[in-house]
């Protein structure tokens with residue numbers, strides 16, 4: 427079973443310079459520990475249930491941009507279950523440039539490891555039934571995840587990948603940045619730099 431940091435490293439490598447919406451604190455801190463702070467990463471601190479809807483809006487807004495560009499949403503199982511209605515909106519609007527990767531540890535890890543309903547929900551079946559272009563459960567090992575990410579980056583979406591990950595919780599640094607600053611930094615990157623470049627814009 428892959429750890430979440432291992433999965434995050436593979437996701438960053440596959441979409442190194444694409445807009446990437448990251449769910450909640452634990453996943454965000456682990457991504458920061460693995461690849462550092464990047465302007466193409468939108469850190470949606472504590473916005474449980476919102477990342478897929480945020481990614482949908484971004485994907486729709488970016489549909490006219492460079493071919494091949496993808497908006498990637500990295501979601502947790504608990505947060506996706508909270509924002510479940512966005513699955514139907516994505517299936518209805520079908521943005522071709524949207525990839526959702528659900529890192530499914532089966533629990534609300536951040537609040538003590540209580541089990542989520544994910545164990546009894548066929549997320550791939552739900553996404554397909556909602557009209558997503560495709561969805562897959564991915565074996566929790568490096569090559570399978572790498573291959574699935576590669577496929578998702580080259581296939582018309584919306585695409586959902588469900589990746590089981592372990593429940594270990596590595597010690598990470600605090601990340602106490604103001605969400606207003608985070609959103610502006612990401613917006614600046616989108617507008618002024620854009621996909622393909624991950625230099626952080628100059629502070630203003």
Ligand SMILES: Cc1ncc(C[n+]2csc(CCOP(=O)(O)OP(=O)(O)O)c2C)c(N)n1
Nearest residue numbers: 452472474502503504505533534535536537
């Ligand atoms: C609306 C709302 N309710 C509760 C919380 C508290 N909370 C933060 S993370 C979390 C668990 C999220 O579960 P999951 O998406 O599976 O991520 P994991 O904890 O497994 O990393 C909860 C309940 C919150 N941030 N927002």
Ligand SMILES: [Mg+2]
Nearest residue numbers: 502503504533
């Ligand atoms: Mg979880």
